[in-house]
Amino acid sequence: MIEKLKVKKNQAKAIEILRQNHTDDQIMADHADGWKKTFLQPLNKLNALDLARALLIGYEVEETxxxxxxxxxxxxxxxxxxxxxxxxxxxxxxxxxxxxxxxxxxxx
Structure with a gap:
């Protein structure tokens, strides 16, 4: 079984914000171009496979x-x-x- 991805708090927040108005497919398509808005830029540290894993399987917020x-x-x-x-x-x-x-x- 594939485990949930561990993400930082700011990455989890960015995913939550995006999911309010975008489908997972839209998020993945936009991820290829990189995120320009400051509050979404933490997602640039995730590669496409990790973002897909977070969207499809889920994620856990990593403690600081x-x-x-x-x-x-x-x-x-x-x-x-x-x-x-x-x-x-x-x-x-x-x-x-x-x-x-x-x-x-x-x-x-």
Whole structure:
């Protein structure tokens, strides 16, 4: 069985916008020329086969690294008190501070 394609949030949003007024056939035909509008340009990073797969089989929105960190941080925080979970939370927080990154729910 072919799996759903993982796409970025901005690619998923572009697909949703296009599907409001276009058929999948129209989207594929227009994809060959490349997308000029800013909000559709993320689709230019998908080749024709991947876009067809997303349209026909479906897609999943890929989490950003920040979202993955927040999930891990929350998992390690949820009623977890042992030392391992505490160390993981502290490490995530420290790495974000060192790199100057801000992730809402962790250090912002």
């Amino acid at each position: 690294p920040e979202e993955k960190l927040l999930d891990m941080y929350k998992y390690r925080s949820a009623s977890r008190t042992d030392r391992e979970h505490s160390v993981v939370r502290e490490t995530i927080f420290s790495v974000l501070e060192i790199t100057g990154k801000k992730v809402p729910g962790i250090n912002e």
